[in-house]
Amino acid sequence: MKPMILLVDDEAMLREVIGDVLVKEGFVCIPSANGPDAMRLIDAGPYKFDLLLSDVKMPGAIDGLEVAERFKAKYPEGAVILLSGYIDEKAAASLSRDRVRVLQKPLRAQELLDAVKEALALASVMSEGSNVTPLDPNSPRSQ
Secondary structure, three states: OOOEEEEEOOOHHHHHHHHHHHHHOOOEEEEEOOHHHHHHHHHHOOOOOOEEEEEOOOOOOOOHHHHHHHHHHHOOOOEEEEEEOOOOHHHHHHHHHOOEEEEEOOOOHHHHHHHHHHHHHHHHHHHOOOOOOOOOOOOHHHO
């Protein structure tokens, strides 16, 4: 089953370009133009999302941070990547403790795809509840 991504951005052209990049890579991408619409899709939509990819700053009362909180409440095993033209280092460090990745706009397609694949892989490992740790490069099993 292909991973399902909720893409939230108020800029239509950016939403379309990012969506195309994700679909061409084999992901299912459900677009949303704003925070309230994203909240409806999270709460009552017919989807089971694996990853939220959201702009931080959007017009209206609901921003990307609030969408991320709701997403994590409904999909605790899900991955979250936030996109921002500007986010201060303190906020980014706080978010990373909550397993939320922040990518700085503008970004290259490959940078986005690498972040999405990494976030989904980490979420998969975390949801399995395994105690997977990277192999020590000096151990006999990794040589």
